[in-house]
Amino acid sequence: MAEPRLIEISPVTRVEGHGKVTIHLDAEGQVDEARLHIVEFRGFERFIRGRLLWEVPVIVQRLCGICPVSHHLAAAKAMDQIVGVDELPPTAEKMRRLMHYGQVMQSHVLHFFHLAAPDLLFGFGAPADRRNIFEVLRQEPELGRRAILMRKFGQEIIEATAGKKVHGTGAIPGGINRNLSLETRDGFLARIDEMQDWALDAVALARDYTMSHATLVDSFAAFPSSYMSLVRGGDGALDLYHGNLRALDASGSTIFDQLDYTRYMDVLVEDVRPWSYMKFPYIRDIGAQTGWYRVGPLARMNTVGFIDTPLANAARTELLAGDGEGLNHAILGNHWARMVEVLHCVEKIRELLHDPDLQGTDLKATGERRQSGIGVIEAPRGNLIHHYEVDENDQVTYCNLIVSTTHNNEGLNRAVRDVAVKQLSGQAQITEGMLNHIEVAIRAYDPCLSCATHALGQMPLQVELYDAGGGLLDARNTSG
Amino acid sequence: MTAFRFTIDGVEIDAREGQTIMEAADEAGIYIPRLCDHEGLRHQGSCRVCTVKAGGRSVSACTQPAAAGQEVENETPHLGKLRRDLVEMLFHEGNHLCPICEASGNCELQAMAYRLDMTAPTKFPYLEPCRALDASHPDIALDRNRCISCGRCIRASQDVDGKGVFGYVGRGIHRHVGLSAEDLAGTDAKLADFAISPEVCPVGCIIRKRVGFATPIGEREFDKGLIGHEIEERRHE
The missing domain is CATH 3.30.70.20 (Alpha-Beta Plaits)
Known part of the structure; x- marks a missing residue:
């Protein structure tokens, strides 16, 4: 092994859009550099310009087919500000919350059972033709059945609040366009006990996996970082729909707390690097080199003070118990955290279904028009920021979106590098197992996967190994 | 006003002198597709979506006067295409x-x-x-x-x-x-x-x-039924 080499993984699928991984090996075959490149140009910030403000929540949700509700609601919250509404009528806010809990539930269930479970159940090195939901259904039929029915429940909550399971129209500037009928509510209430039982079982499954694979979990792409999320105003509880920003450093010390999210630009900076269309946000006061942070379910478990639903709060306490006073940095712990949030969503959905405000008829508020609006929400994959400016003709003149996967950009890159160093250094051949370890590291972040996730476990990940002169030495892909 | 009868796809319907094929069809509960025509506006016959066959000729139903004994084709595979x-x-x-x-x-x-x-x-x-x-x-x-x-x-x-x-x-x-x-x-x-x-x-x-x-x-106009359903419902009243 006398010459440096470049390994290129292209395309990396199951990410939002198109990406590739490049790994540079030095002359000794050691990993010199590893990067996740997002090579697709999103363009939404540009082509939304000129559109009318009330169209925005419906247009921008098309960013994603897995978590469109998050974009729909973040944009709607920004438009609330633009139409001068700081406080929604209770029916509107609660219908939106219900929609969001349904969304987080279905997204987390999809990721854990349909996408990650094959890795967790059958092992990272299992044959590729077994690492899919169909094998889960064959080997664990009851688990597979629950996965499908839990996701269905979440999707039906979205349909009841937004009009469609995917890409609905529920949230409008200043409110919502429907309430919840008693008949629909009763249909959900009839199933909520079962959903809670299944969510508790899912938490136990994720916990048991984490506990029984402690060595792997503690070492696999696990590294300390800062974390950021919304927390509820005042008491700092978990709040997926609304709150203020809190960031903690790797030791758990506060970087900022209860910060009004409309001031996000005061604390966050987006760095641009020439090799990726995805920006690298960092915390302004800490600087570009070390100011990076992570968001998402595990980040939220770390940042929030507590969860205001009893079962999920107990589950969170257990999740953090092994880490003493510190934070949980084990990226595979995200799977457990996701299931804690599914349980939280089920508890919240139950609470809301019993709330008569959902049958209210005051759906929309109005106010004095403003020029700009910022909407922030905790999407399934983490913090999501939508920022717009609108002119006097109601047309959008500026848009800035920071999606969860962007917040996690540096973390994703470090995870790829960590796995690459451990798996590829000194290796002459690329094996299926090496490829899947890189996939597992990327997948643990559940990067916003709208298109490629439809491959359902069959990642057409291609790796090519070049010598320093550009000659192809070896090539493999996971579906082959 | 003289009344007479003609057929659309073999169904005999009533018409009055001065009515277009579409007006008579609407009253009889037979829907002929249209886009440029609208109740309360003068007929224009420009979109051609209401094209029917009358006496072997292709005509726009919104502008063509109905005629006694006329045989009109409306819902045929050819016209549908x-x-x-x-x-x-x-x-x-x-x-x-x-x-x-x-x-x-x-x-x-x-x-x-x-x-x-x-x-x-x-x-x-x-x-x-x-x-x-x-x-x-x-x-x-x-x-x-x-x-x-x-x-x-x-x-x-x-x-x-x-x-x-x-x-x-x-x-x-x-x-x-x-x-x-x-x-x-x-x-x-x-x-x-x-x-x-x-x-x-x-x-x-x-x-x-x-x-x-x-x-x-769920509450939008065409969530309730196909375009033309209100006209077709008249036929069954």
Whole structure:
């Protein structure tokens, strides 16, 4: 092994859009550099310009087919500000919350059972033709059945609040366009006990996996970082729909707390690097080199003070118990955290279904028009920021979106590098197992996967190994 | 007024002298597809979606007078294909992005495509025009990317509102709906005009500002049934 080499993984699928991984090996075959490149140009910030403000929540949700509700609601919250509404009528806010809990539930269930479970159940090195939901259904039929029915429940909550399971129209500037009928509510209430039982079982499954694979979990792409999320105003509880920003450093010390999210630009900076269309946000006061942070379910478990639903709060306490006073940095712990949030969503959905405000008829508020609006929400994959400016003709003149996967950009890159160093250094051949370890590291972040996730476990990940002169030495892909 | 009978697809219906084939069909509860025609506006016969066969000739049902003993073909596979092609050409000429259009569910073009079994994107290559959105008016916006040049707004403005806010400009493929001023703000268009009412523009071109997606999915016009269902329901009354 006398010459440096470049390994290129292209395309990396199951990410939002198109990406590739490049790994540079030095002359000794050691990993010199590893990067996740997002090579697709999103363009939404540009082509939304000129559109009318009330169209925005419906247009921008098309960013994603897995978590469109998050974009729909973040944009709607920004438009609330633009139409001068700081406080929604209770029916509107609660219908939106219900929609969001349904969304987080279905997204987390999809990721854990349909996408990650094959890795967790059958092992990272299992044959590729077994690492899919169909094998889960064959080997664990009851688990597979629950996965499908839990996701269905979440999707039906979205349909009841937004009009469609995917890409609905529920949230409008200043409110919502429907309430919840008693008949629909009763249909959900009839199933909520079962959903809670299944969510508790899912938490136990994720916990048991984490506990029984402690060595792997503690070492696999696990590294300390800062974390950021919304927390509820005042008491700092978990709040997926609304709150203020809190960031903690790797030791758990506060970087900022209860910060009004409309001031996000005061604390966050987006760095641009020439090799990726995805920006690298960092915390302004800490600087570009070390100011990076992570968001998402595990980040939220770390940042929030507590969860205001009893079962999920107990589950969170257990999740953090092994880490003493510190934070949980084990990226595979995200799977457990996701299931804690599914349980939280089920508890919240139950609470809301019993709330008569959902049958209210005051759906929309109005106010004095403003020029700009910022909407922030905790999407399934983490913090999501939508920022717009609108002119006097109601047309959008500026848009800035920071999606969860962007917040996690540096973390994703470090995870790829960590796995690459451990798996590829000194290796002459690329094996299926090496490829899947890189996939597992990327997948643990559940990067916003709208298109490629439809491959359902069959990642057409291609790796090519070049010598320093550009000659192809070896090539493999996971579906082959 | 002389009454007489004629047939549509073999069904004998009543008509009166001076009625068009479409008017008689509507009364009898037989729906003939149409886009440029609208109740309360003079007939124009330009979209050709209402083309029927009468006496072996292709005619627009909205302008062709009904005649005693006439045998009219309406719902035949051949006419269905012709109509679908016409609708597909409208999709090909404009930018009809139903998923993000606030007219979706209330849009007659979309509803017609459903009725005519247009189940895939148009086979004609999209022209993808790039027409600037006119949002200059405080209450009204105009997205001409969605205009199908039916002219309903022109007739409504001229004949009902007595204004002339809208008018055709250009010829042939270049013909389009123009304004009486540089932009909408320069015209005397008002929200209360019949031409601006939601029933006149069949698509999402004339936008009444700040309405948006206020009507939930499930309660929009064509969530209730296929376009023409109200006329067809008369037949069973």
